[in-house]
Amino acid sequence: MSDITQGQLPPGGIRESDAYRARLSRRHAADRRLRIYGIGAIVVALGLLVILFVSLILSGASAFVQTHIRLDLEISAEHVSPDDPFKGNFRAIVREAMLERFPEVSSRADQRALFELVSSGAQYMARDRVVSDPDLIGQRISMVFPAADPIDQLNKGAIDRNTPEGQRRVSDKQIAWYDTLQAEGRVSTPFNWALFFSADSRFPELAGLAGAITGSAYALLVCFVLSFPIGIAAAIYLEEFAPKNRWTDLVEVNINNLAAVPSIVFGLLGLAVFLNFFGLPRSAPLVGGMVLALMTLPTIIIAARAALKSVPPSIREAALGVGASRHQAMMHHVLPLAMPGILTGTIIGMAQALGETAPLLLIGMNAFITAPPGGIFDPSTALPTQIFIWADSPERGFVSRTSAGILVLLGFLVFMNAIAVYLRKRFTQRW
Amino acid sequence: MQTVTLAENAQRAEGRSGAVRIPAAAAAKIVARDVNVYYGDAHALKGVDLDIGKNKVTALIGPSGCGKSTFLRCLNRMNDVIDSCRVVGSIVMDGKDIYDSSLDVVQLRAHVGMVFQKPNPFPKSIYDNIAYGPRIHGIGSGKTELDEIVQTSLEKAGLWNEVKDRLSEPGTGLSGGQQQRLCIARAIAVNPEVILMDEPCSALDPIATAKIEELIDELRENYTIVIVTHSMQQAARVSQQTAFFHLGVLVETGDTDEVFTTPRDERTQGYITGRFG
Numbered sequence: 224m225s226d227i228t229q230g231q232l233p234p235g236g237i238r239e240s241d242a243y244r245a246r247l248s249r250r251h252a253a254d255r256r257l258r259i260y261g262i263g264a265i266v267v268a269l270g271l272l273v274i275l276f277v278s279l280i281l282s283g284a285s286a287f288v289q290t291h292i293r294l295d296l297e298i299s300a301e302h303v304s305p306d307d308p309f310k311g312n313f314r315a316i317v318r319e320a321m322l323e324r325f326p327e328v329s330s331r332a333d334q335r336a337l338f339e340l341v342s343s344g345a346q347y348m349a350r351d352r353v354v355s356d357p358d359l360i361g362q363r364i365s366m367v368f369p370a371a372d373p374i375d376q377l378n379k380g381a382i383d384r385n386t387p388e389g390q391r392r393v394s395d396k397q398i399a400w401y402d403t404l405q406a407e408g409r410v411s412t413p414f415n416w417a418l419f420f421s422a423d424s425r426f427p428e429l430a431g432l433a434g435a436i437t438g439s440a441y442a443l444l445v446c447f448v449l450s451f452p453i454g455i456a457a458a459i460y461l462e463e464f465a466p467k468n469r470w471t472d473l474v475e476v477n478i479n480n481l482a483a484v485p486s487i488v489f490g491l492l493g494l495a496v497f498l499n500f501f502g503l504p505r506s507a508p509l510v511g512g513m514v515l516a517l518m519t520l521p522t523i524i525i526a527a528r529a530a531l532k533s534v535p536p537s538i539r540e541a542a543l544g545v546g547a548s549r550h551q552a553m554m555h556h557v558l559p560l561a562m563p564g565i566l567t568g569t570i571i572g573m574a575q576a577l578g579e580t581a582p583l584l585l586i587g588m589n590a591f592i593t594a595p596p597g598g599i600f601d602p603s604t605a606l607p608t609q610i611f612i613w614a615d616s617p618e619r620g621f622v623s624r625t626s627a628g629i630l631v632l633l634g635f636l637v638f639m640n641a642i643a644v645y646l647r648k649r650f651t652q653r654w
Numbered sequence: 655m656q657t658v659t660l661a662e663n664a665q666r667a668e669g670r671s672g673a674v675r676i677p678a679a680a681a682a683k684i685v686a687r688d689v690n691v692y693y694g695d696a697h698a699l700k701g702v703d704l705d706i707g708k709n710k711v712t713a714l715i716g717p718s719g720c721g722k723s724t725f726l727r728c729l730n731r732m733n734d735v736i737d738s739c740r741v742v743g744s745i746v747m748d749g750k751d752i753y754d755s756s757l758d759v760v761q762l763r764a765h766v767g768m769v770f771q772k773p774n775p776f777p778k779s780i781y782d783n784i785a786y787g788p789r790i791h792g793i794g795s796g797k798t799e800l801d802e803i804v805q806t807s808l809e810k811a812g813l814w815n816e817v818k819d820r821l822s823e824p825g826t827g828l829s830g831g832q833q834q835r836l837c838i839a840r841a842i843a844v845n846p847e848v849i850l851m852d853e854p855c856s857a858l859d860p861i862a863t864a865k866i867e868e869l870i871d872e873l874r875e876n877y878t879i880v881i882v883t884h885s886m887q888q889a890a891r892v893s894q895q896t897a898f899f900h901l902g903v904l905v906e907t908g909d910t911d912e913v914f915t916t917p918r919d920e921r922t923q924g925y926i927t928g929r930f931g
Contacts (some may be wrong), residue, residue, distance in 0.1 A: 466737060541774040546764035546791060547787075556776060
C-alpha cells in the first residue's frame with residue numbers, strides 16, 4: 224500500500240504493479256486453501272461415517288436372518304391333556320420329535336447334545352400354538368423352530384468346521400446331525416422377524432428389540448408430553464414477557480448451561496429425586512421419559528426462543544396495532560409462525576433423547592426384561608440400553624444383534640431427522 | 655403517571671413561551687400536554703403540547719431521530735411494549751386520558767388504528783387479514799356481517815376491485831402498494847376514529863405513493879389522521895395541520911399552508927428549505 228501512496232506507480236497504473244499482482248495471487252491462493260481444507264474435512268467425516276456403516280452392516284446383517292429347523296411334532300394326548308393344554312409336557316414332545324428323526328442316538332450325553340440343536344424356546348412355541356388351537360391334540364403337526372445359537376452361527380458360516388473340535392462350540396456329531404437336517408431340506412434361514420417382534424431373552428436366537436422399541440417409544444412419549452409444553456411456555460415467557468433484569472439473565476445463563484450438562488448427571492438426579500424421593504417405579508419408561516425431558520428441555524427452550532425471535536417484529540406490531548392483546552398477538556400470530564422452527568428443534572431434541580444411554584442406566588432401564596412393557600409404569604428397556612446389554616453378552620449371536628440393534632436405532636434417528644428437515648422445508652414462511 | 659387536569663394543563667401551556675401556538679381546543683380530537691418520553695435515561699420527547707384536529711390530516715415532520723415517531727406511538731400506547739420506555743404528561747382523546755390506569759389499552763387501539771412504515775400484512779389470506787381485527791373485538795358476528803365489513807373496508811381503502819376475486823390468496827402475495835392499502839383496510843375494519851400512519855409511503859414507489867395520498871385525502875372525511883413523513887412535499891400535499899419536531903422538541907405547529915409559507919421559527923424555515931435534516 225505504502226509504495227503506491229508514495230507515488231511510485233509503474234506506467235501501467237496500480238493494476239500493473241508487481242506488488243498488486245503478488246497480493247492478488249496470495250488472495251486467490253488463500254481462497255483455494257480454504258476450499259481445500261473444507262473439502263478435506265468433509266471427506267474425512269464422510270469416510271469415517273462410511274467406515275462406521277460398513278462395519279455395522281457387515282457385522283449386523285447376519286442378525287436380520289435366523290436359521291430355523293422344521294420338526295414334525297406328535298401332539299399326543301399322553302403329554303397334553305385337552306382340558307388344560309397349557310400344562311402339557313411340550314418339552315417331551317419336542318424331544319421325541321428329535322429322537323424320532325435320529326433314533327440311533329442313545330447315550331444320555333449324545334441325546335443332550337442333540338436336543339441342543341433347537342432353541343430351548345421351541346417347547347413354548349409349540350405350547351402357544353396348541354393352546355391357541357386345542358384341536359391339534361392327537362394330531363401330527365409340522366413346526367419351524369429357531370435353531371440354537373451355535374447351529375445358527377454354523378449355518379451362517381461364523382463357525383469354522385476345520386478348527387479342532389474342542390475349540391468350537393458345536394461338536395462333530397452336532398455338525399453331522401445338522402448336515403443331515405440340511406440335506407433333508409429341514410433347515411431354512413428366513414428373515415428374522417423375532418428381532419422386531421420379540422422381547423429380550425437369554426438366548427440370542429429368541430432375543431428381539433420389541434421390548435426396547437416399545438420402552439423407547441413410551442419414554443419418548445413421556446419426554447415429549449413434558450418437555451414440549453413446558454419448553455414452549457418457558458420460551459414464550461422469556462422471549463415476550465420477562466423483564467430484562469439480573470434475575471432473568473441468571474435464568475437464561477442457567478438454561479444455556481443446562482444444555483451442556485453431561486447426561487449422566489441428569490440420570491443421577493432422576494435416581495435421587497424421582498426414584499428415591501418420590502418413590503416412582505424403577506426401570507419404568509415414565510421415569511426414563513422424565514429424565515430425558517430434563518435433558519431435552521434446554522434444547523427445546525433454546526430452539527423455541529430462536530424461532531420466536533426470528534418472527535419479524537412487524538407481525539407483532541401489526542397484531543397489537545389492530546387491538547390484539549399481547550396474548551392474542553402471541554397465540555394467533557407469532558407462535559404459529561415460529562412453530563416450524565420449534566418443531567424442528569423439538570424433533571432434534573427428541574432424537575438426541577432417543578439415543579441417550581447414560582441417564583437410563585442409572586434409573587435401571589438396563590434390566591433384563593423378557594416382555595414388552597404394557598404401559599409407562601411397567602419395567603422396560605430402551606433401544607440404547609438394550610444395545611448396551613447385548614454388547615455385554617458373550618454369546619456370538621448377541622454380537623451381530625448388537626450391530627443390528629445399532630442399525631435399527633440409527634434408522635429411527637435418520638427417520639426423525641428426516642421429519643425435521645421436511646418440516647423446515649415445508650413450513651418455512653416468506654415475509 | 656402524572657395526572658394533571660385539562661384546565662391546569664392549558665394554563666401551564668399558556669404560561670410558557672409563546673413559541674408554541676395552540677389552536678382552539680374545541681375542534682381538537684386529541685389534546686397532548688407536556689408529554690415527555692424517556693427511553694431509559696435518554697429524554698426522547700421534551701414537553702410536547704399539541705392539539706390534533708378532528709377530521710384533519712396532521713403531518714408530523716422533522717429530521718430523523720427528532721421524536722415524531724415516538725410521539726405518534728404515544729397516541730395508541732404502542733410504546734408500552736418497549737420495556738425501557740416511560741411516558742409522562744397527559745394525552746387526552748375525546749375528554750379521556752388515554753394513559754389513565756382504568757383505560758383498556760386494547761380498546762384504545764381499536765379506536766386508534768395504526769399503519770406502519772413497512773407494509774406488514776399477516777401471512778394469511780387477504781380476507782383473514784381484514785377480518786382478524788373485527789373477530790377479536792367481536793364486531794360482526796356472522797359470516798355475512800364479516801363479509802360486509804371486509805368488503806367495505808377494502809372499498810374504503812380502494813383495494814376492493816383489485817382483490818375481490820382472490821380474497822383467499824395470501825396478503826403477502828400483493829404488491830408493496832397494495833399491501834400498504836391492505837394494511838390501511840385492516841386498520842379501518844375495526845372502525846377506528848383515529849388512524850396513525852408512520853411513514854406509510856417510504857417503502858413504496860411514486861405511483862403507489864400517489865394512490866395512498868389520494869386515499870388519505872378521502873379518509874379524512876371520516877377519520878382523524880396523524881401521519882409521520884419525511885417528505886416535505888407529501889406533508890404539504892396531504893395535511894391540513896403540520897407539526898415540526900426537532901431534537902425532541904415540538905418547534906412549531908399550525909396550518910400546513912402557514913408553516914410551509916411563513917414559518918415563524920428559523921429552525922422550521924431551515925428544515926423546510928432543505929438547509930438541514
